[in-house]
Amino acid sequence: MTRRWFHKSVETKYYEERDAVFNALPRLDRRSFMHVSAAAAAAAAANGVSFNFHSFTPVSVAKAQDTGAGGFTFAYISDSHLYERTVNDRFVRSLMRAVDDINRLDPKPDFVLYGGDLAQLGAPAELELGSQILKAVQAPVRMMVGEHDWYLDMGEKWRDLFGAPTYSFDHKGVHFVVLNSVIEKDFWTERNMTPEQRMQTVAGLDNGVQSRFEVGAEQRQWLADDLAKISAATPVIVFSHSPLYKYYKPWNFWTDDADEVQAILARFNQVTVIHGHTHQMLTNRIGNIDFHGMLSTAWPWPYAPEGLPSLTVQMSRPNPFDMHDGLGDGRVMVDPAGLVDKLYNLWNRNPVEVTASYLRGDKSAAPAKPNLVSY
Amino acid sequence: MIRTKMTRLALPAALAAAMIASCGRQAAETATAPAETPAETASAEAPPPASTPVEANMTPAPPAEGELVEVLLCDNETKTTAVADGTREGGQAIADELMTQWKRKNPDAGWIDAELAMHQVKPPADNKDVVGKGQGSTYSRITEMDAALWAQETYKLAVEGSTIFHSGDKLGSTIAVSCDMCHPDASNTHPETYPKFQEQLGQVAMLRDMINWCIEHPVRGERLDPDSAEMRALEAYIIAQRQGTPLQYGKR
Numbered sequence: 001m002t003r004r005w006f007h008k009s010v011e012t013k014y015y016e017e018r019d020a021v022f023n024a025l026p027r028l029d030r031r032s033f034m035h036v037s038a039a040a041a042a043a044a045a046a047n048g049v050s051f052n053f054h055s056f057t058p059v060s061v062a063k064a065q066d067t068g069a070g071g072f073t074f075a076y077i078s079d080s081h082l083y084e085r086t087v088n089d090r091f092v093r094s095l096m097r098a099v100d101d102i103n104r105l106d107p108k109p110d111f112v113l114y115g116g117d118l119a120q121l122g123a124p125a126e127l128e129l130g131s132q133i134l135k136a137v138q139a140p141v142r143m144m145v146g147e148h149d150w151y152l153d154m155g156e157k158w159r160d161l162f163g164a165p166t167y168s169f170d171h172k173g174v175h176f177v178v179l180n181s182v183i184e185k186d187f188w189t190e191r192n193m194t195p196e197q198r199m200q201t202v203a204g205l206d207n208g209v210q211s212r213f214e215v216g217a218e219q220r221q222w223l224a225d226d227l228a229k230i231s232a233a234t235p236v237i238v239f240s241h242s243p244l245y246k247y248y249k250p251w252n253f254w255t256d257d258a259d260e261v262q263a264i265l266a267r268f269n270q271v272t273v274i275h276g277h278t279h280q281m282l283t284n285r286i287g288n289i290d291f292h293g294m295l296s297t298a299w300p301w302p303y304a305p306e307g308l309p310s311l312t313v314q315m316s317r318p319n320p321f322d323m324h325d326g327l328g329d330g331r332v333m334v335d336p337a338g339l340v341d342k343l344y345n346l347w348n349r350n351p352v353e354v355t356a357s358y359l360r361g362d363k364s365a366a367p368a369k370p371n372l373v374s375y
Numbered sequence: 376m377i378r379t380k381m382t383r384l385a386l387p388a389a390l391a392a393a394m395i396a397s398c399g400r401q402a403a404e405t406a407t408a409p410a411e412t413p414a415e416t417a418s419a420e421a422p423p424p425a426s427t428p429v430e431a432n433m434t435p436a437p438p439a440e441g442e443l444v445e446v447l448l449c450d451n452e453t454k455t456t457a458v459a460d461g462t463r464e465g466g467q468a469i470a471d472e473l474m475t476q477w478k479r480k481n482p483d484a485g486w487i488d489a490e491l492a493m494h495q496v497k498p499p500a501d502n503k504d505v506v507g508k509g510q511g512s513t514y515s516r517i518t519e520m521d522a523a524l525w526a527q528e529t530y531k532l533a534v535e536g537s538t539i540f541h542s543g544d545k546l547g548s549t550i551a552v553s554c555d556m557c558h559p560d561a562s563n564t565h566p567e568t569y570p571k572f573q574e575q576l577g578q579v580a581m582l583r584d585m586i587n588w589c590i591e592h593p594v595r596g597e598r599l600d601p602d603s604a605e606m607r608a609l610e611a612y613i614i615a616q617r618q619g620t621p622l623q624y625g626k627r
Contacts, residue, residue, distance in 0.1 A: 009591050009595050011595070083550070087550060087551050088550040088551055088552070090550060120551075204493065204494075204541060204555060205555065205559040206494055206541075206559035206560045208494065208495060209492055250560070251559055299557050299593075301557075301559065302559070302562045302563035304562075317563065320557075320588075323592070374562075
């Protein structure tokens, strides 16, 4: 089909005008420059583009800095869903914004967790682009895999770039574990799917053809072996792409063998799970385990119609007219005892902190309730 | 001698009955809510039964038993040859053969099943409560057939909407973005709240205005004609997914 005309979105027009300004700059004297830049700002404002001059200003600065006494912080970026730059520039710019946020953090994070779904359709070019952008992160980056990274070549390219998806490490007295929680039972062979069709199926959140996520027996055994050397008093922090509990099955906000994984973690005094996939503020506590979701840089998901953990304080329903609303990155503060406070850095909104004391019943520490919830 | 006998106006009653029975059986086999198969075969292929006026001189005599008859499907292309034996089983065999040929020529005919295997679409009202009452489409009482036809045609539009909703290509996105990326199962679309004033649009918006805004901005595609087949299907799917939700126009 040929297109007779094309109506440009506000976003497209803004970036075209911005490019025009920058291309014109070398040819200008100072006076013309002032004139052009004022005109560009006015044009952008007229197009309805809102600028965001500040970005990462934690509300509880004093508290975050308290962690100097033996605690530490790490930051996270998650769910960037990159296409190639020529296909979709918006998601690329969003990831770059997150990298910029993280590099300006004070205090500097000890490391940065990338929470999975770096690519949208698992293509080598998408993963390479993501890998390239993440090289600009100043702190060391710890990678986790998501289903969008995996199902084109079953993780081949991802492992080439980032190594094994399942591993553990120790940092300042805390034992960290990274899992691949997006294993799906084979639904593709009997349907004669190509790798592209398999990837496309998994990429659809509401696509019911795919199977449910699981950690799987092999990794559960690995986890049990890995933790066998660790004393129960050691704080454990687990990174998994999907929530390691059962929230909403049709969208794979779900890990099928979550109960078995939780059982392996049960003997520890203090366990925290940080997960991606759900693209929303999400809080839960089951037994000894605290659960925190991560924000996406690409798009927000609505809260599922049922199964939302009661401890979750929702983020307000994202405003579709603000393309960065409901998105962001964040930071995790770990105190000397291994208790975790989780900061959601929502772009264009006030950051929200979900503290360990709130999860332990301190109502005064509850985050502010949203004024506009999903319904 | 082969006597080319059949036109689409003159299928023997036994064959017509067999074809309808065959369609009905397929409907029963399709587990998901109102079946689409009858609608599709009915409109695409099954003979228009008694409702089409037939000129008397065009009605050929029924074939004699044992005579070789060529049977032409209502697409005027698909045909098969069989011995007229006057039995129900014989008619069924002819219908099956024609159906097989037609399916081979129309490989996309199963698009509804394929879509429903991937995405749930809520079924429309079944109207069972009005069966046997009032006036149906044939100016007699409403039959189960009437209710089934209404449901399946309505459902088909919503399912078609689902295929567009889940496809950046069909939406004409220039950045490979589709509606379901932010609205899995059409969640957070709130069709029951329209019309409502959208200050960002500077007007009272209908659902289609918001759909077009989304297509133009997050999806970065070209606005749809509000009366286009695509827009009608998208509206049908989005509204279908809120089946049972009370209307609250103007709600934020």
